[in-house]
Amino acid sequence: MEINWLKDADAALERAKRERKPVLLDFSAAPM
Amino acid sequence: MYPDPDVAKYVSEYFVPVRAHIKEQPATFKRFGAEWTPTIITWDADANTERHRIEGFLPKDELLGQLALARGHSAFGREDWDTAIRAFEEAANRAGTEAAAEGVYWAGVARYKKTQDPSALKKTGLALKEKFPQSVWAKKGSVWV
Numbered sequence: 001m002e003i004n005w006l007k008d009a010d011a012a013l014e015r016a017k018r019e020r021k022p023v024l025l026d027f028s029a030a031p032m
Numbered sequence: 033m034y035p036d037p038d039v040a041k042y043v044s045e046y047f048v049p050v051r052a053h054i055k056e057q058p059a060t061f062k063r064f065g066a067e068w069t070p071t072i073i074t075w076d077a078d079a080n081t082e083r084h085r086i087e088g089f090l091p092k093d094e095l096l097g098q099l100a101l102a103r104g105h106s107a108f109g110r111e112d113w114d115t116a117i118r119a120f121e122e123a124a125n126r127a128g129t130e131a132a133a134e135g136v137y138w139a140g141v142a143r144y145k146k147t148q149d150p151s152a153l154k155k156t157g158l159a160l161k162e163k164f165p166q167s168v169w170a171k172k173g174s175v176w177v
Contacts, residue, residue, distance in 0.1 A: 001041050003044055005049050005051040006048070006050040006051070007051065009060050012048050012050035012077075016075075017077045019048060022047055022074045022075060022076055022077075022103070023049075023075040023076075024043055024047035024072060024075075024099075024102070026050070026052070026071075027054070027060075027064075027069055028052070029055075030069075030070075
């Protein structure tokens with residue numbers, strides 16, 4: 001299973017409200 | 033850590049995942065106060081507040097313990113005591129991790145918040161003293177014993 005990472009924090013916050021889940025923000029400097 | 037299938041499943045099941053790269057999204061780092069990488073922040077969108085922060089790399093078991101704490105704190109903030117207790121107990125059951133003692137502590141607090149029964153705190157203080165006597169969580173729980 002791969003994680004379907006979002007890139008837009010605001011879109012993630014809106015989705016989190018709809019799905020009643022917390023947002024997990026991953027701050028990275030690793031090669032993408 | 034994310035290629036690990038257990039971590040990926042956990043993140044996908046319980047969170048809305050978003051990734052920001054320092055070179056591509058420095059404004060997102062600043063917005064959420066991320067000062068180092070890797071950093072994981074769990075955020076309550078309704079309350080517009082941070083619930084948990086993990087700074088620095090962690091191996092799988094430690095990370096899963098921290099993610100359970102993050103779930104617990106998110107539920108705790110919503111006053112969803114049953115979900116909080118389950119998530120904190122999950123962290124508590126991650127034997128050998130830093131999250132275990134913290135999970136015991138917060139599970140006890142969530143039980144108290146649910147029941148308003150002070151004996152929940154006393155039991156928690158005693159459990160911490162017995163299982164994790166050297167931890168800071170045992171010291172915090174010592175006032176309940």
